[in-house]
Amino acid sequence: MAGPLAGLKVLEFAGIGPAPFCAMVLGDLGADVIRLARPGTSTDARDVTTRNRRTVTLDLRSEGAVEQALELVAAADCLIEGFRPGVMEKLGLGPKECLAANPRLIYGRMTGWGQHGPLSHAAGHDINYIAITGALHAIGRADDTPPPPLNYVGDFGGGGMLLAVGLLAALNEAARSGRGQVVDAAMTDGTALLSAFMYGMKAMGQWSNQRGENLLDGGAHFYDTYACADGKFVAIGAIEPQFYAEFCQRCGIDDPLFKGQMDASRWPLLKIRLADVFRTRTRDEWCEVLEGTDACFAPVLDWDEAPKHPHNAARGTYVTLDGVLQPAPAPRFSRTSNSTPHAAAATSMDDALHAWRAPVAAGP
Structure with a gap:
């Protein structure tokens, strides 16, 4: 598809939540995303965050599967994985093996707690990750418990979106150095970063630790x-x-x-x-x-x-794909505009490798 990331090759190891969201964002912007999924993984068009990719089915625990995966790694620009620390290493697809196969690879790791730290191997979800940053405490009414703010803050804002920023920053550096690297994107780190404005307000004495007393948390009548x-x-x-x-x-x-x-x-x-x-x-x-x-x-x-609001309708903020109403790609670009997204489609390993190994056509 069209977009400013056209020609970028992204290999996504299928998971849930923020990693697929990051891959969706990159795909929306024109990247060629291949999703490596275990057998039985659905390519349901109703799963909006899997749009704009081709899916290759591969059982990574089967004989020869790791070698096949490394063939895709060798042709990729970026890799996205969202498993607990150590899982990819046990499969033989950790940063050591993947960067050996492709020294320019940007290896993106999406976790809740990060790759190291006392909690790095503990289970958790968005609500847990944002709880230890101060963000969850600050949300809600003064006379009630902090409400779960869906999973916007940890999974998607502090997680998937920050991983996308990290991948693009590392790609920019690799264009100069010729060397890949690992991007450790933790939802705890990302959520803390999203709180920078509030920490600044607190330092200036303009933000209270108490919910519902502040300018932007429902304390003010206006x-x-x-x-x-x-x-x-x-x-x-x-x-x-x-x-x-x-x-x-x-x-x-x-x-x-x-x-x-x-x-x-x-x-x-x-x-x-x-x-x-x-x-x-x-x-x-x-x-x-x-x-x-x-x-x-x-x-x-x-x-x-x-989606029916006149402003959203005028801007085309929502689109319908295979009968599924969903947000359109964002942001907008003046020259390399995004086309309408397409649903995930299955493809074979051979076809995926052929497409990625084919020479890129010269630009105008």
């Missing part, structure tokens, strides 16, 4: 979600004074108490009063009043509503 008359929700983010003033004006708020926007002592009471305001109209009625203005407003849409 940065939160509210229920409407129909039980649906809206999101408000009117931080800047001029946006806050427009928000209050459009909502018909003339209570002088609202003029002390940044007086945190007023926030709990103002949240109650603002909740009363939003309960006077339905979500759609509030959209008529606030959407598209500088009041920093948006309706809270569900999975079915979001």
Whole structure:
């Protein structure tokens, strides 16, 4: 497919969660991704994170399988694996063997805890990994337990997306040095990195350790979600004074108490009063009043509503592939635009090797 990573060859050892997501992102951007999967692994189009690749089935514990896998490794630019530390080494496909077969290879390792450390061999999932970084503690209401924020923060933001950044950074270095290397992407490290802004705010005395007391965690009345008359929700983010003033004006708020926007002592009471305001109209009625203005407003849409929103529809933010509605590739590029993604397709080892060994056509 088209895209700025056209010509990049990525070998993915099939797994779950952040590693497939990373491979999807690279495939969306034009990389040629081959997914090496154990027998019986599905190529179901409903598994969105497996799009934009060809799948080769191979039992790595069978005779001669490791040698076949190393043939693909020798032709690849990047490798992605998401197993516990030591698993690839036991298979004979660790960094030592793979870099021996391909000294320019970028070997990407995706784990929760990282390749070393006291917890590196323990089982875990997204919620565990983000728990030890401070991020999970900071999410949620002051009077409740921290909620599981889906698996956006650890798996996909601090995990798969950071692995993609690491792979591309290492590729850039390899273009100069001619040498590959290992990228150790841990969700604990990535989640901590995503928290850089909050740690900075805390250092400046502008962020409390207590949930629900801060500017961006639901503490402020002007940065939160509210229920409407129909039980649906809206999101408000009117931080800047001029946006806050427009928000209050459009909502018909003339209570002088609202003029002390940044007086945190007023926030709990103002949240109650603002909740009363939003309960006077339905979500759609509030959209008529606030959407598209500088009041920093948006309706809270569900999975079915979001693709139909006029802004998302105009930008083509969602696409339908084999009957499956899903997010379109992002970001956008001015010249090397991404084409519509394609579903995962099975291919043979011979065909995969032939495609990767074929000379790359010269550019214009």
